[in-house]
Amino acid sequence: xxxxxxxxxxxxxxxxxxxxxxxxxxxxxxxxxxxxxxxxxxxxxxxxxxxxxxxxxxxxxxxxxxxxxxxxxxxxxxxxxxxxxxxxxxxxxxxxxxxxxxxxxxxxxxxxxxxxxxxxxxxxxxxxxxxxxxxxxxxxxxxxxxxxxxxxxxxxxxxxxxxxxxxxxxxxxxxxxxxxxxxxxxxxxxxxxxxxxxxxxxxxxxxxxxxxxxxxxxxxxxxxxxxxxxxxxxxxxxxxxxxxxxxxxxxxxxxxxxxxxxxxxxxxxxxxxxxxxxxxxxxxxxxxx
Numbered sequence: 145x146x147x148x149x150x151x152x153x154x155x156x157x158x159x160x161x162x163x164x165x166x167x168x169x170x171x172x173x174x175x176x177x178x179x180x181x182x183x184x185x186x187x188x189x190x191x192x193x194x195x196x197x198x199x200x201x202x203x204x205x206x207x208x209x210x211x212x213x214x215x216x217x218x219x220x221x222x223x224x225x226x227x228x229x230x231x232x233x234x235x236x237x238x239x240x241x242x243x244x245x246x247x248x249x250x251x252x253x254x255x256x257x258x259x260x261x262x263x264x265x266x267x268x269x270x271x272x273x274x275x276x277x278x279x280x281x282x283x284x285x286x287x288x289x290x291x292x293x294x295x296x297x298x299x300x301x302x303x304x305x306x307x308x309x310x311x312x313x314x315x316x317x318x319x320x321x322x323x324x325x326x327x328x329x330x331x332x333x334x335x336x337x338x339x340x341x342x343x344x345x346x347x348x349x350x351x352x353x354x355x356x357x358x359x360x361x362x363x364x365x366x367x368x369x370x371x372x373x374x375x376x377x378x379x380x381x382x383x384x385x386x387x388x389x390x391x392x393x394x395x396x397x398x399x400x401x402x403x404x405x406x407x408x409x410x411x412x413x414x415x416x417x418x419x420x421x422x423x424x425x426x427x428x429x430x431x432x433x
Contacts, residue, residue, distance in 0.1 A: 196237055203234045224252050242273050253282075260286045264295045271303060279303055291323050292335030301343060310351050317344040338364045338371050345374075349381055357381055372401035376410060383413070 210227040214220060228248045234240035249266040256262055267282035280303060286296035297320060304313040317340055324335035345360035358381065364374035379394035395414035399407050 200234065200237055200239050203230050203237075204239075206230050207234070218251075219255055221252065221255050224248055224255070228252065242269055245269055246273070260290060260293055260296065264293070264299060267296070267299055267303075271299070271306075276303060276307065291320055291327065292340075294336065294339055297340065298343060301347060305347065305350060310347060313347050314344065317347065338368055338373060341367070342374055342377050345377060345381075354381065354385065370401060372398045372406070372410075375401060376413075380413065 207227060207230050210223055210230070213223050214227070217223065228245065231240055231245050231248060235242070235245065246266065246269045249262055249269060252259075253262040253266050263282050263286045267279045267286075270276075270282060271279040280300065283296045283300040283303065286293050287300065290296070297316075300316060301313045304310070304316070320335065320340050321337060321344070324337040324340060327334045328337070341360055341364040345357045345364070348354070348357035348360055358378060361374045361378040361381070364371070365378070368374075375394050376398040379391045379398055382391040382394065392414060395410060399410045399414070402410055
């Protein structure tokens with residue numbers, strides 16, 4: 145399991161709160177290809193209107209210049225990447241358009257088939273403009289060659305859920321788990337089976353099939369007793385179900401198993417649950433009075 149995969153699936157568990165599947169936005173694209181720049185800017189550091197206007201003007205000119213270069217060298221990947229970065233920044237500033245980004249991503253995907261990030265971002269962008277079939281094709285193109293690509297797999301699952309096709313999402317994940325058992329024998333770690341099992345549990349939970357969700361997390365826990373992720377996922381689902389005592393024990397276990405960089409966030413979740421319990425107890429006491 146790579147650190148990148150680990151961090152990614154933890155983000156799913158913590159940020160999406162186990163089963164809160166949401167629509168794909170352009171934010172992941174901006175974060176990935178705009179040098180990790182945060183889309184949210186605090187009031188203390190927010191640029192003035194004149195600064196924003198000046199940056200927009202500069203970006204527009206740079207984009208025009210890059211497009212002129214591409215007229216002469218349409219297959220120049222370096223120029224296309226520079227163009228994409230500026231298009232994304234312009235979009236981040238509230239200008240630009242998604243369609244232009246899609247066109248650039250289509251060219252980059254075609255020129256760099258081995259770099260799956262472009263295909264995944266293309267799928268996200270197409271989903272943003274409601275081109276669901278185009279998004280599905282882009283995700284499938286990645287999964288055909290890399291069935292364990294978590295970003296593409298999650299994107300495809302979210303797309304299927306958005307289309308009200310939960311059984312198709314479940315089938316895709318079960319098929320991936322079957323492939324994982326085979327593929328990992330040839331190349332160990334090619335498919336993060338625990339992460340896929342977590343996604344399966346998330347889908348069940350999103351459909352309020354909580355028993356099956358818990359069962360999916362239990363399978364993951366059994367497969368790797370040292371992996372904190374399924375323990376955390378189960379804790380958060382039990383927390384949402386109001387099973388405070390069971391959840392508390394699992395949060396403690398998850399924190400003990402987790403690498404240092406995740407312990408604080410896990411403890412925050414446990415404390416939040418404890419705070420909720422205290423408020424409920426006070427409320428009950430006030431009612432009795």
